[in-house]
Amino acid sequence: MESYTFNRKIPVEEYDLVVAGGGPGGASAAICAARLGAKVLLVEATGCLGGMGTSGLVCAFDPMANGEKMIVGGFMRELVETLYERGFIAPGTDPGVWRKYDHCWTPFQPEGLKLILDEKAVEAGVEVRFFTKAVDVDADAQSGMMHGLIIQNIEGFSYIKAKAYIDATGDAVVCALSGADYREAGRDTPDIMPASLPSVFANVDWTKGGFETQNPQTVSLIEKEYRLGNLEQCDRHLVGLSKITQTCGYLNGGHLFQLSATNIKSLTDGMMKGRRLAKQYEHFLKKYFPSCKNMELIATGALMGVRESRRIVGEYELCFDDYISRRQFPDQIGVFNKFVDIHAYDESKAEYDRFLKEKDQDRLGEKEFFGIPYGILVPKGWKNLWVAGRCNSSDVKVHGSIRVMPAAAMMGQAAGTAAVQAMRQNETACDLDTQQLVLTLRENGAYLPQKTLCREMTRSK
Numbered sequence: 001m002e003s004y005t006f007n008r009k010i011p012v013e014e015y016d017l018v019v020a021g022g023g024p025g026g027a028s029a030a031i032c033a034a035r036l037g038a039k040v041l042l043v044e045a046t047g048c049l050g051g052m053g054t055s056g057l058v059c060a061f062d063p064m065a066n067g068e069k070m071i072v073g074g075f076m077r078e079l080v081e082t083l084y085e086r087g088f089i090a091p092g093t094d095p096g097v098w099r100k101y102d103h104c105w106t107p108f109q110p111e112g113l114k115l116i117l118d119e120k121a122v123e124a125g126v127e128v129r130f131f132t133k134a135v136d137v138d139a140d141a142q143s144g145m146m147h148g149l150i151i152q153n154i155e156g157f158s159y160i161k162a163k164a165y166i167d168a169t170g171d172a173v174v175c176a177l178s179g180a181d182y183r184e185a186g187r188d189t190p191d192i193m194p195a196s197l198p199s200v201f202a203n204v205d206w207t208k209g210g211f212e213t214q215n216p217q218t219v220s221l222i223e224k225e226y227r228l229g230n231l232e233q234c235d236r237h238l239v240g241l242s243k244i245t246q247t248c249g250y251l252n253g254g255h256l257f258q259l260s261a262t263n264i265k266s267l268t269d270g271m272m273k274g275r276r277l278a279k280q281y282e283h284f285l286k287k288y289f290p291s292c293k294n295m296e297l298i299a300t301g302a303l304m305g306v307r308e309s310r311r312i313v314g315e316y317e318l319c320f321d322d323y324i325s326r327r328q329f330p331d332q333i334g335v336f337n338k339f340v341d342i343h344a345y346d347e348s349k350a351e352y353d354r355f356l357k358e359k360d361q362d363r364l365g366e367k368e369f370f371g372i373p374y375g376i377l378v379p380k381g382w383k384n385l386w387v388a389g390r391c392n393s394s395d396v397k398v399h400g401s402i403r404v405m406p407a408a409a410m411m412g413q414a415a416g417t418a419a420v421q422a423m424r425q426n427e428t429a430c431d432l433d434t435q436q437l438v439l440t441l442r443e444n445g446a447y448l449p450q451k452t453l454c455r456e457m458t459r460s461k
Contacts, residue, residue, distance in 0.1 A: 010150070010157040015041045015127075017419050018149055019166045020134040023051020024405040025389030026168030027117050028075045028412030029419075032444065034124035036420040041160060042121065043132040043151050046303060049117035051170070051389075053110060053405055055303035057198040059250040060105040060242050062404040066337045067102030067366030073447035074334075076409035079116065080106060088112025090244050102366045103339065107244050129153060134174050141179030144382040144430065149174065164384050164419035164429075168412060171261055172310035172391035180379035181313035182391075186260055189396060191345040193308040194255035196239070197274025199300045201282065201292075204241070204249045208291040213240040214356065221288055231280050232273075233257075236352040237344050241285065241292070248298070251281060252305065257346050261309035275300050307343065307390075307403060314393025315430055316375030316460050323370050323398050324362060330454035331434035332371030333441060334410030339363040342400045371450065372402060374434050375457045377415050383428035386419060388412035410446070417441055432457065 019030045022044030030042040042049075052058040061080060064072035080098050083089050090107035097104040121128050131153050138148035138159070149160045167174035172182050185192040212218055219236045226234040239252040254277045260266040278300045285292035321327075323340065340362050344355040364370070376393040377386050387393075388411040390403040401407075418437050422428060425436075435453040442448055 008157070010159050012159045012161055015039050015160060015162045016423060017041070017164045017166065017416070018043070018160045018162045019168055019416070020149065020174050021051070021168035021170060021389070022049040022128070023168060023170060023389060023408065024053060025408035025412035025415070026051070026166065027121065028409040029166045029168060029388050029416035030126045031120050031124045031416070032075055032413045033416035033420050034126045036417065038420045038423070040126045041162070042126050042128045043134060044128065044130050045133045047130045048114045049121065049128070050110070050113045052303065052305060053108070054114050055301060056305050057110060057200055057250055057299065057301040058252060058305060058405070059110050059198070059200070059244045060107040061098065061406055062105060063103045063338050064098045064106070064406050065100050065102065065104070066369055068100065070099045071335050071337065071369050071447050072406045072410060074410060074441065074445040075413045076406050077445060079409070082116050083108050083112055086112060086116065088116070091246055092243070103363070105242070107242050109244055134169065137174060137177040139178035144385070146178060146385050163423050164386070166386045166388055166415050166419060167391065168388040170306065170309070170390050172312055172387065175312050175379055175385065175387060175391065176310060178385065180382060180385065182310045183313065184262065184310045185308040186258070192258055192260060193343055193345065193400070194257045195259045195261065195270060195307060196252055196255055196305040197271065197278065197301050198250055198252045198305055199278040200244070200248060200250050200298045201241070201295045202248050202298050203294045203296050204243070204247055205291045205294070206243055206246070211241060211285065211289045211292070213238050222284075225284055231284065232276065234347050236347070236349065237355060238281070251278070253277070253281065255343060259304070261304065261306040267304060270304060274304070308399065310391055311399060312379045312387055312391055312393050314376045315378045315380055316373050316393060316458050318373065318376050318394040318398045318402070320395055320397040323401065326364065326368055326370050328450050329371040329373040329458050330450055330452050331374040331438065331457045332448060332450055333374050333377070333414035333437070333446070334372040334407065335369040335447065335449065336372060336402055336407050337364045337369040338401045338404060338407070340397050340400045342397065372407065372410065373458045374414065374418070374432070374437060375459055377411055377418070378429045381430055383430060384422070386415040386429055388415040413444070413446065414441060417444070
């Protein structure tokens with residue numbers, strides 16, 4: 001392939017911390033770091049914060065309680081409580097859904113989440129730049145140091161010099177450009193968990209009920225419509241329609257099998273197919289479900305709902321044995337209890353049956369949870385680079401639990417807090433006093449019940 005050398009002078013700007021990506025992980029990191037006094041720049045490729053909860057139209061937070069208490073604390077708890085106070089949680093949703101009940105989802109209005117994140121970022125003093133992407137880095141992988149991040153927007157290119165950097169892009173873009181080690185679905189594993197393009201519908205009559213997903217009757221109707229040529233794929237796992245207002249709902253379906261989030265043609269084709277599927281599902285739901293008789297498709301997500309792409313090789317890799325043993329860590333920065341959510345990898349009946357068999361077999365019980373250790377946020381050997389969100393260091397199965405918004409927000413708060421601590425105490429990401437980190441997170445509302453603390457992080461052997 002012919003190459004071209006790109007060479008130009010660009011302006012240099014300086015910050016304490018730059019966060020790439022404004023989803024739940026990045027927004028939490030930036031806001032929490034700024035509240036601790038850091039000068040923070042947050043760059044986001046779209047026109048709003050919130051990531052999958054806003055641009056992606058995934059309008060429900062995953063479980064945050066364990067049947068006894070709310071185990072997701074800190075900034076994420078503040079966020080959901082603010083949404084509730086402002087009337088942006090779905091009507092009729094009992095606060096026990098996020099404060100107490102086990103394995104329940106919390107639906108919300110995405111426009112409300114946009115507004116509240118804007119407000120909290122401004123109040124904290126975060127400088128936010130929308131429509132801005134991280135496009136290159138100045139880094140030394142051998143020494144584990146980031147020296148600068150190159151960003152691009154309508155005003156051109158800028159070189160951002162900072163003391164600390166957080167990759168919250170979801171796809172580990174900054175880490176990959178820097179030369180940090182990572183694992184990639186489809187490259188290092190045989191399959192990629194499917195993506196989805198969520199959609200929002202109006203004129204749903206909730207008084208007539210919704211429809212049940214993974215129900216044998218629903219599955220048989222999907223198979224029938226596929227045979228008739230009205231659905232282009234026989235995806236038996238159609239995720240349900242969830243209420244977000246008195247007349248609107250969101251649909252997290254259907255699956256886009258073998259979509260690679262690191263291949264632009266795959267992403268482009270996937271967006272086009274996702275929009276076709278949304279229209280097909282509109283006709284399907286209207287045809288068979290009374291509550292959907294007059295429904296109208298309002299929008300599909302502007303952001304692809306990617307479940308799996310790159311995961312860093314971190315100082316610690318959280319694994320399924322940690323999950324199933326309900327392991328607690330002295331340096332854990334959050335606890336969680338969502339089940340391992342590995343969607344069907346293709347549209348075959350055999351794979352759907354595998355999904356049904358496995359989806360509940362490893363579910364944690366009421367009052368149970370597992371720990372998320374600090375080391376999964378640090379690319380191995382790196383001194384001033386952290387991650388937050390689904391590009392964390394975990395194996396495939398545990399990743400299926402912690403790739404979601406509440407866990408991402410906890411990781412973001414921890415990464416932002418760690419970055420400020422490292423700057424102030426002359427520490428590094430890979431050699432941080434994790435006892436002090438846990439104490440600071442607790443002071444700021446995180447639920448961290450471990451009885452023993454340690455200054456050294458838990459590391460993989």
